Amino acid sequence: MFDIDLSPLRLSLQVAALATAICLVLGVALAWLLARRRFWGRGLLSALVTLPLVLPPTVLGYYLLQVLGRRSLAGEFLEDAFGLRLAFAWEGAVIASTIVALPLMVRSAQAAFEAVDPSLENTARTLGRTNFAVFFTVTLPLAWPGVVAGTALAFARAVGEFGATIMFAGNIPGQTRTMPVAIYDAWQSGDAALANSLVAILTVTSVLSLLVIGRLLRVPHW
Amino acid sequence: MLEVDVGKRLGSFHLATAFSAGDEIAVLFGPSGAGKSLTLQTIAGILRPDKGLVRVNGLTAFDSAAGVNLPPQERRIGYVPQGYALFPHLTVARNIGYGLSGLDRRQRAQRVQEMIGLLGLAGLEARRPRELSGGQQQRVALARALVFRPRLLLLDEPFAALDEAIRSTLRQELLDIRRRMAVTIVLVTHDLAEAFALGDRIAVLDNGRVLQQGEREDVYYRPASRRVAELVQARNILAGRVVENGADGLQIDRQGRRVKGPPCPWAAVGPAVDFCIRASQVMVVRPGRPANPGERFNVFRGRVVREDLGAEGYLVYVRLAGSEQPHDLQIELPIHIYYRLNLDTDKDVDVSLNPELIHIMPASTGGGSASV
Numbered sequence: 001m002f003d004i005d006l007s008p009l010r011l012s013l014q015v016a017a018l019a020t021a022i023c024l025v026l027g028v029a030l031a032w033l034l035a036r037r038r039f040w041g042r043g044l045l046s047a048l049v050t051l052p053l054v055l056p057p058t059v060l061g062y063y064l065l066q067v068l069g070r071r072s073l074a075g076e077f078l079e080d081a082f083g084l085r086l087a088f089a090w091e092g093a094v095i096a097s098t099i100v101a102l103p104l105m106v107r108s109a110q111a112a113f114e115a116v117d118p119s120l121e122n123t124a125r126t127l128g129r130t131n132f133a134v135f136f137t138v139t140l141p142l143a144w145p146g147v148v149a150g151t152a153l154a155f156a157r158a159v160g161e162f163g164a165t166i167m168f169a170g171n172i173p174g175q176t177r178t179m180p181v182a183i184y185d186a187w188q189s190g191d192a193a194l195a196n197s198l199v200a201i202l203t204v205t206s207v208l209s210l211l212v213i214g215r216l217l218r219v220p221h222w
Numbered sequence: 223m224l225e226v227d228v229g230k231r232l233g234s235f236h237l238a239t240a241f242s243a244g245d246e247i248a249v250l251f252g253p254s255g256a257g258k259s260l261t262l263q264t265i266a267g268i269l270r271p272d273k274g275l276v277r278v279n280g281l282t283a284f285d286s287a288a289g290v291n292l293p294p295q296e297r298r299i300g301y302v303p304q305g306y307a308l309f310p311h312l313t314v315a316r317n318i319g320y321g322l323s324g325l326d327r328r329q330r331a332q333r334v335q336e337m338i339g340l341l342g343l344a345g346l347e348a349r350r351p352r353e354l355s356g357g358q359q360q361r362v363a364l365a366r367a368l369v370f371r372p373r374l375l376l377l378d379e380p381f382a383a384l385d386e387a388i389r390s391t392l393r394q395e396l397l398d399i400r401r402r403m404a405v406t407i408v409l410v411t412h413d414l415a416e417a418f419a420l421g422d423r424i425a426v427l428d429n430g431r432v433l434q435q436g437e438r439e440d441v442y443y444r445p446a447s448r449r450v451a452e453l454v455q456a457r458n459i460l461a462g463r464v465v466e467n468g469a470d471g472l473q474i475d476r477q478g479r480r481v482k483g484p485p486c487p488w489a490a491v492g493p494a495v496d497f498c499i500r501a502s503q504v505m506v507v508r509p510g511r512p513a514n515p516g517e518r519f520n521v522f523r524g525r526v527v528r529e530d531l532g533a534e535g536y537l538v539y540v541r542l543a544g545s546e547q548p549h550d551l552q553i554e555l556p557i558h559i560y561y562r563l564n565l566d567t568d569k570d571v572d573v574s575l576n577p578e579l580i581h582i583m584p585a586s587t588g589g590g591s592a593s594v
Contacts, residue, residue, distance in 0.1 A: 119305070
């Protein structure tokens with residue numbers, strides 16, 4: 001089992017880490033917006049963010065192909081202007097994983113923001129601190145446990161992402177073949193031994209990753 | 223100097239508060255749901271009124287006509303909400319220093335130490351709010367609101383969550399702090415004793431409106447209406463009809479009984495009026511004793527129908543002779559007086575209403591509670 005090609009593992013971790021980072025920034029912003037602001041189209045935004053939880057990942061992958069594929073308007077523009085190709089590239093796998101993992105991050109963080117007593121924020125504002133400072137010194141620290149939980153869920157979902165990835169990024173060895181895709185591929189081609197090894201490696205790696213995330217984003221005690 | 227005149231619609235509730243405060247402790251007093259906290263929030267800048275004006279020591283914080291609405295950050299108004307809103311993840315020292323971000327580290331530490339000394343919080347600097355007693359939490363909240371030298375301090379039910387024992391100590395401390403810091407304070411409470419103990423001026427709020435504002439004695443002894451009299455617990459609020467209005471006072475007919483009242487220039491002969499006398503001001507005439515000057519008028523025979531023992535004394539309920547009410551008067555008596563009078567349920571008693579202590583109010587127009 002030591003001559004196994006580990007590039008799917010490296011790729012999975014890379015894709016999942018990047019997708020989780022994007023989810024963290026984007027998800028916290030969206031969660032705060034949904035928890036604390038009332039604006040036109042809020043309900044629609046909330047539904048859109050949650051949609052990936054409901055739709056099968058293959059449908060999401062199909063949408064991605066339509067919107068960002070090589071023959072779509074946006075896809076053509078990105079390729080002509082920046083030389084950036086998303087479909088059937090590892091960057092595409094990041095996009096797919098981000099979209100699939102985002103609702104988990106947003107749901108968890110939104111609940112955490114909603115649980116922060118607004119009177120703490122209001123009082124902080126009367127003490128002369130900018131809204132920006134209040135967010136980073138009061139709101140975010142108090143919502144942190146929920147944000148950490150959301151991050152762990154998002155990472156777990158990104159590592160396990162399969163359907164949208166195979167639709168949008170494909171199964172190119174060394175480029176877009178992530179662990180779940182590699183496992184499927186090995187099983188399909190009758191290589192049960194490889195499938196078994198990959199499954200074991202992915203399981204162990206996932207557990208370790210979640211432990212590391214929990215440690216890195218340690219929940220403060222108070 | 224604080225001027226507030228704000229209007230705000232919140233669902234079916236309509237806030238329309240107007241009051242002013244000078245260089246003192248002003249109390250917003252009223253039942254829960256009266257709009258006291260909302261009023262404070264409009265002053266602090268947390269709640270934006272639909273229209274009106276908030277002016278603090280010459281600073282226009284809100285003026286709908288001029289399109290001014292300063293954010294709370296620019297008002298420099300200290301605000302202690304109900305429950306104190308201490309930051310649970312910060313230590314006492316960092317809670318107190320939260321509003322001092324503009325200063326350098328050394329100055330900040332010095333100002334925090336100043337407040338810690340002033341409020342007797344030494345030794346608690348490194349604790350978290352949940353490791354403090356209610357009284358300590360309240361002091362930290364005060365320190366945090368005072369440390370940046372606000373132009374005004376707003377306190378929302380600051381003592382509501384505390385034991386009675388510590389409450390009076392903290393009230394006294396608040397008065398001391400006020401003297402030392404010379405800051406105008408607006409304090410919200412639903413507790414009449416607290417309003418009276420702390421308020422130089424009291425504004426009585428009910429259902430989003432200020433019913434009366436003035437010196438505390440005015441509000442307490444000379445309520446402007448039946449509703450205010452109820453809120454300041456005058457207890458004996460009666461209805462009658464003016465039958466005579468002379469230079470030496472009124473004659474009021476109440477259910478066939480003549481009651482002499484004080485001079486009251488505005489009262490016309492004929493229409494109904496409400497009048498009240500506080501339960502502590504009704505006198506019991508001791509049999510066989512020459513009447514005191516105040517006991518020469520309005521002496522009525524009645525019967526004790528109920529006695530409630532309170533912390534400070536007895537509340538005695540008296541039904542006047544010939545009355546069909548459950549009781550007509552409530553009399554508050556210190557315990558030693560109560561025993562000296564040898565009162566008991568079902569005993570006859572003579573009570574006297576000193577005309578000087580009776581307060582006349584315009585008859586309440588509809589709504590509210592039924593006339594007694």
